[in-house]
Amino acid sequence: MARIVQPAGQPAPTNAPNAPDAPASNDAAGQANFDAIIAKDSRVEPKDWMPEAYRRSLVRQISQHAHSEIIGMQPEANWITRAPSLKRKSILMAKVQDEAGHGLYLYSAAETLGTTRDDMMDALVAGKARYSSIFNYPTVTWADMGAIGWMVDGAAICNQVPLCRASYGPYGRAMVRVCKEESFHQRQGFEILLELAHGTPEQKAMAQDAVNRWYAPSLMMFGPPDDDSPNSKQSMAWNIKRFSNDELRSRFVGMLAEQVKVLGLTLPDSEIRFNEDTKKWEYGPLDWEEFKEVLAGRGPCNAQRLERRRSAHEDGAWVREAAAAYHDKQLAKQAAEQKAAA
């Protein structure tokens, strides 16, 4: 399949970290340049030298993020055929397609770091790659579409707006568009819940039940508590992450606590309060054992999500083969034209 890492016709820059012949003597100058970029809070671009650990950490985070968008299509796609009206169906289809687009921007950003999309996808279908814990929970009622939009896309926005300033240029730029689309997603989820909450008593109960079930998993999307987050410190020192997991989680709780009043619903946590001394939102304990179980592949839907992705990947093999054959044909055509012109 197409293995394009550099844009066609552009050789990999020799000082790029993925250039196989990058001379070791560049490292000292490259490191100094990299340190200066980070100190100035400027942007590292694919052509810049970067420490191997920085590159690896970005590939780790971006590939996890891309896979989340791709697997994240499944819980909502589950409701496309059952959406309650044509309008709801077309909105949901557009949203799910947006998530596919987000995955593709992110795979492209990771490719600029020298990792091919094929390699990332192979790791995902082999069950060796991470994706967000949140997508391993089932979507049992229509109200779950509202709760996902409001809470899951809401958490994604809280986490990703700061990533628009991530030090790695292609990642930060991809986040700008992703966040714009996520804002729309969040509003459509909120609007679904608002309508249900003002509907019949059964519809209101269904909305409340969905909020109850998605609340804790959406808080866990921000990652483990700060004292159990091995990557945060270095990631923040490199200006990839701007805020810690707990800091963002607390902001998110504050956002939910205000917006839930407009919905006329409640959050399933009696300990939520704004601490005037610390100026932070506090909340009750979360079940981090459940989080670990989900990350270990033992969540309610892990097996089903992975199996679905595997079969979709296999079913799509002919598309990849056709694209690769077309690509090879174009190269052969170009070569023949160049030969004829010489």
Ligand code: FAQ
């Ligand atoms: N699920 O040391 P930290 C979306 C892993 S997109 C699974 O704190 P870090 C849009 C973490 O990878 C949702 N794994 O790690 C949408 C690490 O493992 P590793 C995805 C998790 O990187 C909406 C280990 O735990 N968003 O929702 C999770 O500093 C609706 C230790 O953790 C992003 O990926 C988790 N929740 O901070 C789509 C945003 N949390 O890699 C469809 C970008 C942690 O060492 C429908 N990512 N882990 O093996 C980030 O901001 C960060 O990677 C964090 C984790 C904050 C997720």
